[in-house]
Amino acid sequence: MNWLPEEASNLARNVDTVIWFVTIISLVFFFLITVVLVFFAIKYRRKSGEDETPYITGNHFLETLWTIVPSILVLVIFAYGFIVFKQMRTPPQEALEINVIGKQWLWQFQYDNGKTTINELYVQQNRPVKLIMRSEDVIHSFFVPAFRVKQDLLSGMYTYLWFTPTKVGVFDLYCAEYCGAAHSKMLGKVIVMSPEAYERWRKGEEREEQKGVASISPVQLGEQLYQQRGCNACHTIDGTPSVGPSWKGLFGHEVTLQDGTKVTADENYIRESILEPQAKLVKGYQPVMPSFKGILTDEEISAIIAYIKTLK
Numbered sequence: 001m002n003w004l005p006e007e008a009s010n011l012a013r014n015v016d017t018v019i020w021f022v023t024i025i026s027l028v029f030f031f032l033i034t035v036v037l038v039f040f041a042i043k044y045r046r047k048s049g050e051d052e053t054p055y056i057t058g059n060h061f062l063e064t065l066w067t068i069v070p071s072i073l074v075l076v077i078f079a080y081g082f083i084v085f086k087q088m089r090t091p092p093q094e095a096l097e098i099n100v101i102g103k104q105w106l107w108q109f110q111y112d113n114g115k116t117t118i119n120e121l122y123v124q125q126n127r128p129v130k131l132i133m134r135s136e137d138v139i140h141s142f143f144v145p146a147f148r149v150k151q152d153l154l155s156g157m158y159t160y161l162w163f164t165p166t167k168v169g170v171f172d173l174y175c176a177e178y179c180g181a182a183h184s185k186m187l188g189k190v191i192v193m194s195p196e197a198y199e200r201w202r203k204g205e206e207r208e209e210q211k212g213v214a215s216i217s218p219v220q221l222g223e224q225l226y227q228q229r230g231c232n233a234c235h236t237i238d239g240t241p242s243v244g245p246s247w248k249g250l251f252g253h254e255v256t257l258q259d260g261t262k263v264t265a266d267e268n269y270i271r272e273s274i275l276e277p278q279a280k281l282v283k284g285y286q287p288v289m290p291s292f293k294g295i296l297t298d299e300e301i302s303a304i305i306a307y308i309k310t311l312k
C-alpha cells in the first residue's frame with residue numbers, strides 16, 4: 001500500500017509506523033462503535049405496546065472496562081509517539097552541521113567548507129545532518145515530505161532539525177508556513193549524493209565535471225539561475241510587477257530610482273543591483289531584495305545579465 005510518500009530518511013519509517021498505528025486503532029474503534037450503535041438502535045427501538053424503557057442505574061463492570069482499556073491504549077499511543085519524537089529531536093554527535101536561513105522567499109544553506117547555496121541543499125547519503133535554522137524575517141517552515149521532517153524557522157532564535165538521508169536522489173523541499181506574497185514559490189530541492197560524489201562536491205571539483213558534461217550557453221544558464229536561485233519569487237519575465245520589478249524590457253531602459261534620479265539599466269547597474277540591491281532602489285519598491293554577494297559567481301551574474309538582455 002503506497003498511500004504515503006517515498007521513505008527517504010532514517011526517520012521516515014518510524015514516523016509512518018506511528019501514523020499507521022494510530023490510524024488503525026482509530027478505524028477499529030470507529031467501526032466497533034458505529035456497528036454497535038446501529039445494531040442497538042434497531043434492536044431497542046420503540047415497539048408498539050411497549051411504552052416504558054427499563055430503569056437502569058449503571059454497570060460497574062462495563063464502566064470499569066471502558067475506562068481502563070482506552071486509558072491503556074492512549075498511554076501506549078503516547079509512549080510510542082514519544083519514543084519516536086525523542087529520536088527525531090536528538091541529533092547524533094557526529095552529524096554534519098549546515099546552517100539554514102529562510103527569508104522571503106528563498107532558502108539559503110551555508111556549509112562548513114564555506115560554500116553557500118540557494119534553494120538547493122546538498123547532503124550525503126547515510127550521513128546524519130543537523131540543520132541549524134533561523135529566519136531573517138517572518139516565520140517559515142522547513143518541510144521535506146520524503147524525510148518526514150518539518151520545523152519552523154524563527155527570527156531571533158535558532159531551531160534545529162536532523163535526519164539521515166538514506167536514498168540517493170532529489171527530493172522536494174517546501175516552505176510550510178504561509179509567509180507572504182511569494183510563499184508558494186519558496187520551493188527547493190534536497191540533493192542526496194553518494195559519499196564519493198559528495199566528497200567531490202565539497203572540494204568544489206564538481207563544477208569542472210558539470211562543465212564537461214553540460215556546456216550550456218550563458219542565456220540558458222541565466223534562465224536556469226532565475227529559477228534555481230529564487231529570483232522568480234520576486235521578479236517576473238512577462239512585464240507584470242511583483243515584489244520586485246519585472247525583468248521584461250529592463251535592459252537598456254531608464255529606471256527611476258527612489259530619489260527621483262534616473263539611471264540606464266546597463267551591465268554594471270544590473271550587477272550592482274544583484275550584489276548590493278540597496279545601493280540604488282527602484283522607485284515604488286521595498287528594499288527587500290537579499291544580496292547575492294558570495295552566492296552568485298561572476299560567471300553566473302554575467303549569465304543572468306545575458307538572460308535579462310533577451311527579455312525584450
Ligand code: HEC
Nearest residue numbers: 104105229231234243244245255273277280281282285289
Ligand atoms: C525577495 C524578493 C527578491 C528576490 C528573491 C530577488 N529580488 Fe531583485 N529586486 C527585488 C526588489 C524589491 C527590487 C527593487 C528594489 C531594489 O532596487 O532593490 C529588485 C531589483 C532588482 C534589479 C533591478 C531591477 C530594475 O528594474 O531596476 C535587478 C537586476 C534584480 N533585482 C536582480 C535579481 C536577481 C538576479 C535575483 C536572483 C538571483 C533577484 N533579483 C532576487 C526583490 C527581489
Ligand SMILES: [Cu+2]
Nearest residue numbers: 140175179186
Ligand atoms: Cu516561507
